Amino acid sequence: MTDTTAPPAEAAARPVTASAARRAGTLAARVAAVLAKRLVMLLVLLAVVFAAIELLPGDAASATSERGEGTAGLAARRHLLGLDRPVWERFRDWITALPTGDLGTSARGQHVTDLLAAPLPNTLLLGGTAFVLTVLGALALGIWAAARPRGAVDRIVDLTSTAAFALPEFVVSIGLLLVLSLWTGWLPAATVTGADGAPATWTMLVMPVLALAVPQTGWNTRIVRAALADQAAAPHVEAARLDGLSTSRVLLRHALPGAWPAIATGVATSTGMLLGGAVVVETLFNYPGIGTVLAGAVADRDTPVIAGVVACAAAVITVVLLLADLVRARTLGARS
């Protein structure tokens, strides 16, 4: 914003496509750089997962053994699972197979890709719906509250959003279960699946989605509200208000665009929280997602399964963070 003089005529006459292409080129380079950085982070994360499970007491062979197996049987299974080899060797094998889509074999002899084939789409559906609901809810509440700062709505939203964020998912879940299912009988208490592995009816999604979305909506409402408050103090918003534009126009057309980067960052971090919360919520509602797979796999010390879940979750989070980066780049880029 340093050079505000009008551009020379020749520059204005330059074909737009060239500059667009250049912009696209730099954007692609930026995306590639960010992706490369995230890929390295993912590698480190997976290495940490392998190392961490190594540090836990017991191993997959003993955790999944039958009592009658005996020492020789255990040793044989340990060998079969490759647990007698150093952890870095197993990590190398697993990670080099990863690009081919091979996530290894579970301690009970199932392909990890098979184990995750049905649960992953279910978790994406659950998390995705909760995510959309969170974004819409947070925007609506945050904007509504910002419309009249320190008004009644603002104060109520401030209080309830703080309270909602402070509630752990399992408290929300049990409250929902009691009220919406066990007392009123309106919604099914547990998820039952059909032959395709997906929940039998959409009503089974309502409570798990709400249990995830309520705390995150609380968190993001506060972010939206704060970002809008920051923007309200910006000169161009001030100017718009002094021009006599309607409150909604000032908020939506002038304040909100500048608030996008902060909001995008906020909801992006919620992705991780949503996937983390899924472990608890899925167990409570018997929702067949990767959260339940993860919980069981940790108990079994089943490294390939845990790493598979982590890789899938990390991929999802990476995509969302990348999108958030793009939103930021676009907003800030437009102003630089």
Add this chain to the structure above:
Amino acid sequence: MDWNRRQVLWAGGGMGAAALLAACGGGKDAASSGSGGTPQKGGTLRVGALGRASAITRDPHGNQGNESDYLVIALVYDTLTAPGLKQNTVGRLASAWKPSADLKTWRFTIAKGATFHDGSPVTAEDVVWSLRRLRNTPAGAARLPGITADHITADGKDTVVLVSDFANAELPMITRLSTFILKKDTPDKDIAKAPGTGPFKLDWYRGGNARLLRNEHWHGGPVPLDAIEVTMFESPQAMANAMLSGQIDLASNAGAVAARTADARKDIQVIRRPNDMAMPLVMRTSGGPFADARVREAMKLIVDREAMVKQVLSGYGTVANDILGTGDPGYAKNIPQRTRDLAKAKQLLTDAGFDFGKTYQLVTTEDIAGLAESATLFAAQAREAGVKVEVVKQESGTFYDKTWLKGDFYTNYWGTNDSVVFFASKTMTTGSGQNEAGWSDKDFDAAYHKAIATGAPEARTAALRDLQQIEHDRSGYLLWGMADGIDLAAPKVHRLPQLPGYGRVQLENVWLSR
């Protein structure tokens, strides 16, 4: 109190369920629950069973960690024999069996008209192949003890011959739980879809859940149900909630917490299957503070059995008498019940020179509900006798690695309890593979060998009685009680399984009233 996250969740759910009771008291009157009435044909039974998505196993000869998987497998495939009510072994795919005079060679006859779901008849070759496959799994030696793979042979089209390394009057019993029969040469990659011979055919299976359809041609007779839908539940509480909200008709092995909730609901049957789970305290006999039989007897006199059943099992259980295998038709009910006697216990401990100044560690796990609680309650009861016991909780993997079969004093649990001889052979005879207490007693070994080498009923009963008396007197097991297996069911469900343990999967006779 150390609570893990899962327990907190369950407790939370429990509170939810308790609150529900208040809201739902005074429901409809319970319809006829037991097996009354003429069986009606048709209907789909929706069953909930426990299991974890990460532990899914489809191989009938694999290590089934999930009750849901075992349920599906046991309905699709037949074992040679099965647990029974009056006799603890009844026929399934084998209609009859006969031992040689030395009780080493056993000939099993395949049931007439037994066919696989694809229509092909079951041959002795199929059975031999399946049993050998089972024997060659890592746990095979424990599943078919004393029978090596080359001692499993076919004799003609419908007879299978098993030769044991030692005389074994109980051999048919060991073929009850995991001898699932598949077609000869089924490749490993097709195992999940391989046709069985059981009362139900697999319609679909996905992520632990399955739908099964009636096998119209089952050799065991007509099957009333059209279909069974199995839903896998990660937590007993979610399963109980599904039961309470009417999403399932049967919650298999739901546990005591769910039973307490459902007891107040008149529209839910609570089925108690006695002798389901043993949770003994194990005292090392081969060394350490419990090596003296008087110290062990003192511990058995210290425990308040009634209080244990009431508090640890929420009353869903029965008092036991330090003899494992309480569900055995030959269980010695006439051995007097041991009761609490602190004075005698103190006397025995003093006589044995027991060190009252020391604190003794009792190692436990949270592998099943109530196990850690049993250790804690015992420690409190021991304090009343001046014995200091400190409870140490170990994580499951660590426990099996470091404590099991090695520790001086620990808790454990056993799920199949209908045979005295089974426990004797597996856990108490000298050098047995899972001799948890490191016990070696000449008289006991002699009684055991007499019992399994005797075919004549009267002599066998006498030998079994001797065996149990010795076990009661001086083994390393303090067995204070037996937990019930608990199923919850809708009133319309009839002829539900009554047997403990794996008997809970016998759903072939269940019918629905409409």
